[in-house]
Amino acid sequence: MPRRGDLGRRGRVSSPADVLVVGASAAGLATVEALRRKGYSGRVTVLGAEAHLPYDRPPLSKQVLAGDWEPERARLRPPDALSSLDAEFLLGDSAVSLDAATRTVRTAAGRVLTAEAVVIATGLRPRTLPGQENLAGVHVLRTLDDTLALRADVWPGSRVVVVGDGVLGSEIAATLSAMGARVTLTGPQPAPMAMQFGPLAAGLLARLHTERGVELRLGTATIGLVGKNGRIAGVQLADGTVLPADVVVVAFGAAPVTEWLSGSGLRCDNGVVCDSRCRAADGIYAAGDVARWHHETFDSLLRLENRTNATEQAVAVAGNILGEDRPYAPVPYFWTNQFDARIHVHGLLPADAEVSIVDGSPEDRRFVADYRVDGELVGVLGWNMPKQARQRRADIARVLTPSG
């Protein structure tokens, strides 16, 4: 049970003696930073499956893949900033089980870690196609190592097929195309990111990709991979076509990393199911891509796979660990950079929303669009107008934030 701890100048607030954070990426690191910022002086341990110091994922599909940044530039914090957190980082070791009743985590290397509060921030693992692990030249992109392996496999003129027309697949297609690869983007939607953006912005994105030389083979499902002598040769589509490929990137979604929680006593259903305080059980919380929590305004379980959610949810979790007892009810936000388009989305863009341009013009590739449902502003999309889109966020917040 949580016991009283000394929080220094913030006074005495209910807080655990020690905190274990499972996951050393954006959400895990932000949890530790928020705990310390809020005055927590107890023991903090961070367990990270990857051997690298905490690094940022959004640059992987952009600057790191393109080779514009050395991998070190994607680090979330310089080493001295990490050491100033006074937390123990156990890197290159992954959690294999959790006992929720005793808050005990066992690791692949044989460690047994317990703490009065445990934060689950284990993120996502990319979905794969059957047989891809046995074929050279087939890649996913989630980690830094994935990114460097893909980069090493692509050369100017190589034929790349990106399977997946969501944000990650579209970004990878744009980056590899700009690097001189001959890229085909395939997926089930009528245009890249059609589900996320709606027809207007997705149509513009399709135009942009086409202008820049990406071949779009959309509106058709992928059946599987075709190999030859242990190496990828092509991608087979539902319409019978085989797209020839030297390299294939599989980017059609990812699943929360929760296998290690089977038998833990926690409810896992498309993520770690949490209450509105991001609490999965007594003394156990989840943050970031892996967390599916009760969003009080939407009155439903929500799981967000985006970068700002990782850190904002971490701040909420840190506060609730320290007894703030506040619901986490954010206005969702994500951005994507593809070629010269910087696209920012605040709120929700439902398929049935009425879309109107409120600033700039799509012809100039610089505009802000409002998305309304029953006249209420529920989302805003900015295309090369990040500030102007963000300025409308407060109007969405009024609708999406719980009153009182």
Place this chain on the structure above:
Amino acid sequence: MKVTVDEEKCCGAGTCVLLAPAVFDQRDEDGIVILLDERPGEDLHAIVREAASVCPGAAISVGEDA
């Protein structure tokens, strides 16, 4: 406190402006961060540290004054 920003890492989310509008702004043309006050007063230290921590581009650093 000394605040620094890395324009190249900035993604233009504007998270920092929402938290600390006295310290951060964004350029009208491309949304990149503008640092208004590189040595904010003590009353702003906590919120500036939060802005640095939650910045989705990891573009804000906070150091101590020499």
